[in-house]
Amino acid sequence: MSGVKLYGSPMSTCTARVLLCLEEVGAEYELVPVSTLTGEQKSPAHLARNPFGQIPALEDGDLVLFESRAISRYVLRKYQASGADLLKEENFAESALVDVWLEAEAQQYNPAIQPIIFQFFVVPRRFGVSPDQAIIDSSLEKLKKVLEVYEVRLSKSKYLAGDFFSLADLSHFPYTKYFMATPYASVFESYPHVKAWWDDITSRPAFKKVAASMHGS
Numbered sequence: 001m002s003g004v005k006l007y008g009s010p011m012s013t014c015t016a017r018v019l020l021c022l023e024e025v026g027a028e029y030e031l032v033p034v035s036t037l038t039g040e041q042k043s044p045a046h047l048a049r050n051p052f053g054q055i056p057a058l059e060d061g062d063l064v065l066f067e068s069r070a071i072s073r074y075v076l077r078k079y080q081a082s083g084a085d086l087l088k089e090e091n092f093a094e095s096a097l098v099d100v101w102l103e104a105e106a107q108q109y110n111p112a113i114q115p116i117i118f119q120f121f122v123v124p125r126r127f128g129v130s131p132d133q134a135i136i137d138s139s140l141e142k143l144k145k146v147l148e149v150y151e152v153r154l155s156k157s158k159y160l161a162g163d164f165f166s167l168a169d170l171s172h173f174p175y176t177k178y179f180m181a182t183p184y185a186s187v188f189e190s191y192p193h194v195k196a197w198w199d200d201i202t203s204r205p206a207f208k209k210v211a212a213s214m215h216g217s
Contacts, residue, residue: 010031050066094162105172
């Protein structure tokens with residue numbers, strides 16, 4: 001089976017999400033670098049792959065996909081025979097819970113943690129100005145409220161969707177990895193079940209490999 005092509009950057013959180021899926025299923029793939037620093041994502045060639053001018057994009061023969069969560073689902077479905085069942089689609093209840101916590105990641109967790117990463121890493125490097133501490137502080141308060149919900153959930157099950165590792169857990173990795181490289185990482189210590197969950201999922205070989213490629217953090 002020929003490999004797929006993933007267009008993006010390993011430092012990109014959305015690209016890293018897809019890379020994790022590819023590594024978890026042991027897929028053959030090629031990472032084609034697309035530099036957002038030079039604006040390459042807005043080039044005609046890349047716009048043909050992702051009309052929104054963002055990364056990543058995936059090519060599998062004639063099929064071209066964008067949006068990292070959609071690409072992730074495609075990868076996990078295509079390579080399900082590898083033995084890595086991260087969607088649980090043969091069980092309606094388990095699959096529904098994976099979807100619930102994927103939505104929680106996208107709609108609750110991500111909006112709280114993303115501004116912290118943007119202010120701490122991107123603003124100084126790309127714009128040459130100091131982070132807006134008010135935005136960071138406000139986002140930290142939002143993140144703590146989300147982590148309170150996660151703490152309750154993870155006190156009842158080993159992983160977010162149940163006692164099985166899934167895409168719902170995996171999808172939290174990229175932004176959290178960067179968050180753990182900020183001075184605010186100690187926030188997780190106040191949520192022992194969340195911290196144990198994080199330590200668990202980051203011990204996976206795929207996570208270690210992708211984390212190593214997310215240099216520059």
